[in-house]
Amino acid sequence: MLKLASTALGLSLLAVSAHAQSPIRIGVPIGLSGANSVVAPSVVQAAELAVAEINAKGGVLGRPLTLDVADDGSGAAGAQRAFDSLVFQKKVDVLISMETSAARNAGLPIVTRGKTPFIYTSSYEGHSCNRYMFVDAWVPEQQEAPVIDYFLKEKGAKTFFLIGSDYAFGRGMLSYAKQYIEAHGGKVVGDEYQPMDAGDWTAIISKVRSASPDALILSTAGGVPNVTLTKQYRAAGITVPVGNLGVDEGTAKTMGEDATGVYVSSSYFTSVDSPANKTFLAAMRAKFSDGLLTPNDLSVPQYEAIYLYKAAVERADGTAVDGVTKALAEVSFDGPRGRIQMNKQRHAPLTMYLGQVQPDGSVKILQTAKDVDPGEQCPNLK
């Protein structure tokens, strides 16, 4: 009898401690298939490292973190399913993820309905506003100015030709570029768009040649269009300075000599020389060894966002949505990209780097701009 009672006591104690230890669930809707499938696995790796590090140090308020990764197919239909199942079935405490603009826009109504905090960790075209959403990656105001300023001042460029993919990101980036160039004394002599899956740039390259601009600005979808355009303008013998707004460091590296000399702008390069970045890279190598995918400008914000969420939960002393969304704007985290705080209308000032791809594939950082402001992103959001 005594033994039975003690077993029962033990069981109930166990239940109590299990309750106190119930995990905080982080939903990660992400494009494991489709257009984002090239970069998504590196983002998941970054999230896994953050969760493992935090859990090894005792979790958040004594509770461990768990990840629920759901494939959104990189598009709107898949995102609806992924957000729906994460928010309403798995009942995650927060959504933290890098996604295409189409997927984000499809998921936001579900975020609103489910009243779930959402940290969006992808650079994007800007001005997406929702009271539950925070963004810790760059918008055009932060990314484009360094490249265009450099071309105007250092390269003496006066005329620009813009080429992009025909979708929200490509159009959004280049319409900002056009506005910025014309506001700073440059002239846009042409802007051309192609469908996202297009691989033949013949006519556009001929137009570039006849317009003979001083510089090219490219903003295509990542992967295929970026690669085909780069190869084809190179083969056509175009040698003016090129700023590629849509290429990640990993792709630039694998492109080899075709990408040599291209200017890129980013809030993160693996070559960022800071102790926090060195620690981060060493931890990534230790955790994933041979399977490590190059950390990049999309995966590092994911890593930092999980730490930002941790800080917000600790400040709010719980995962309740109102407390967390209030705290998310107040907390900061010192990560591989420096100090990140999402206090500018739910966006974050970021240190931006202007880099140039070197013949050996590495990116040489030419200029660093500290804490570039995201500008007016969501002025009407309370």
Add this chain to the structure above:
Amino acid sequence: MSLLLDIVTTAAILYVVALGLLIVFGVMGIISFAHGAMLTVGGYAALLVTWAGWNPWASLPAAVLAGLLAGAAMEWAVLRPLYRRPLDAILATWGLGIVIGQVITLAFGRQVQFAQSPLSGAATVLGATYSQYRLLLVVVAVLLAGTIALVLHGTRLGLVTRAVIANENLAQSLGVNSARVRFASFGLGSALASLAGALVVPLSSVDPNMGVPWLVGAFMLVLLSGSSLVAMAAAALVLGAAQVLVSTYLNAVLGGMTVAVLAAVILRVRPAGFARA
């Protein structure tokens, strides 16, 4: 001047990409939906050559070999039992295309990869600076078309093949082994598709879907030209010119649609397309 070069080189690329499909369609009467996958096979053959550190020109024979083997295996294992059921055979090629794509994804991953280009840089032609590689493709297209015409019209294999194209039942009753002709032509068609895949690598990216953007143009060309090499040259020039002109003077988004729309219009007005009806 560069407009003219754009048109001629675009037509040459269309022609090279569609040639394998034309051979298969001519002999077997089916449009092979595995054509895009065979282009991809050629791209990866070029990638393997780069990895092995060989001369980039070696990617061309490597692609021919890979395409020949893959095509022969597909014909022998899957298509042969479906000779009398052409619609099922078309569906089967579609399935084969998916299988090849997935096998490539499993083996090489989804990401975009890079194979070395045999020729890069620009040359000056008649006062215009132009991509050397695109100019080379014009020469390649002419050489390939000439070789195939010679084979079809100057060898016994060609004679037999033309007999099967003209009337398969009659050829069989005269003692022609039409199954062997089909086997040879599917293998040859696949080898040409794979070669085209390796040839477009310097303009394209190497990824498991690299064949897809080229498919529509190739299908339209073959529909317009029946089984004639000459008709296809005419169709390639007309469609290539239309695409370049629309992209240049209107915009590139419309240019991308031009080939499909124009082909549909031509077929509506003249069902035989560019082939002599």
